[in-house]
Amino acid sequence: MKFQLLPSTFDENGCASPKQHLACFVVDDCVAIDAGSLAMASGARQKKQIRDIVLTHAHLDHIAGLPLFIDDLFAALTEPIRVHATTEVIQILERDIFNWDIYPRFSELRNDAGAVLEYRPFEIGKEFSVKHLNFKSASVNHKVPTVGFVVSDCKTTFAISGDTAEMNEFWEAVNKEESLDAILIECAFPNELEGLARDSHHLTPKSLQKEIAKLQNKICPVYIINMKPMYLDEIVSQIADLKIENLQILEVGRIYDW
Numbered sequence: 149m150k151f152q153l154l155p156s157t158f159d160e161n162g163c164a165s166p167k168q169h170l171a172c173f174v175v176d177d178c179v180a181i182d183a184g185s186l187a188m189a190s191g192a193r194q195k196k197q198i199r200d201i202v203l204t205h206a207h208l209d210h211i212a213g214l215p216l217f218i219d220d221l222f223a224a225l226t227e228p229i230r231v232h233a234t235t236e237v238i239q240i241l242e243r244d245i246f247n248w249d250i251y252p253r254f255s256e257l258r259n260d261a262g263a264v265l266e267y268r269p270f271e272i273g274k275e276f277s278v279k280h281l282n283f284k285s286a287s288v289n290h291k292v293p294t295v296g297f298v299v300s301d302c303k304t305t306f307a308i309s310g311d312t313a314e315m316n317e318f319w320e321a322v323n324k325e326e327s328l329d330a331i332l333i334e335c336a337f338p339n340e341l342e343g344l345a346r347d348s349h350h351l352t353p354k355s356l357q358k359e360i361a362k363l364q365n366k367i368c369p370v371y372i373i374n375m376k377p378m379y380l381d382e383i384v385s386q387i388a389d390l391k392i393e394n395l396q397i398l399e400v401g402r403i404y405d406w
C-alpha cells in the first residue's frame with residue numbers, strides 16, 4: 149500500500165516544507181483522506197485517478213482543496229467526485245462551502261458526462277468500502293464532529309486519528325485489529341500551550357504519551373501528523389524527549405510503502 153501526505157507549505161526556495169498548514173493523505177494514488185491540499189499538491193496521476201475523498205471533519209485545513217479540485221476537473225470528469233463523510237459533515241459542506249456564495253453548489257451541477265459531485269454518507273462505527281479499501285470509522289474527540297479511520301486493503305492495515313484530544317472509541321477500534329502496519333495520530337500543540345490544546349480539542353506531546361499508552365500493539369510504527377506549523381520545532385523536540393520506540397514524524401511528500 150502506498151501512502152503519502154501531500155505538501156501544503158513551501159519554503160523561500162519553493163520547496164515543500166515540513167511545516168504543514170493543510171491535511172491531505174493519498175492512498176495508492178487513488179483515494180484521498182481529507183482534501184486540504186488536494187487541488188494544489190496532487191500530481192497528474194493523482195488528479196486523473198482520485199475520484200474518492202473520505203473526510204474526517206469539515207475544518208478548513210482538511211477541506212480547503214476540495215472545491216478547487218472539483219473545479220479544476222469539472223469538464224474532464226467522466227464520473228463524479230465521491231465525497232464520503234458523515235451526514236453532519238455533508239450538511240456543513242452544503243451549508244457553508246458549496247452554498248453559491250463561497251463556491252458553486254457542485255452537487256446540483258452536471259458536465260456532459262453527468263453529475264460532478266456525489267455524497268456518500270457513512271455511519272460512525274459501520275464499515276464501508278472505497279475502491280479497494282475497507283474503512284471503519286470511529287468517533288474521536290474534537291471541537292466539531294470528527295472521526296478517525298481504520299483502513300485496510302486486506303494485506304495492509306493502518307489507522308488515522310484525524311484531529312482529536314484524548315479519545316477512547318478510536319482506540320477500541322484500533323485494538324480490535326489483529327495486525328497493524330501503521331498508526332497516524334495528531335499532535336497539534338507544544339506542551340506549553342496545553343490550555344489552548346484543551347480548548348480546541350487537540351493533543352500535546354504530554355497528552356499524546358497517555359494516548360499511545362492505550363495502544364495494545366506495542367510494535368506498530370506510530371507517525372505524528374497535524375503539528376501546527378508555527379510550533380513545529382518545539383513539538384518535534386518534545387516528542388523526541390518522550391523517547392517512545394517506534395514513534396516518528398510523518399514526512400511530508402514521502403511515499404511510504406506499507
Ligand SMILES: [Zn+2]
Nearest residue numbers: 205207290311
Ligand atoms: Zn480540526
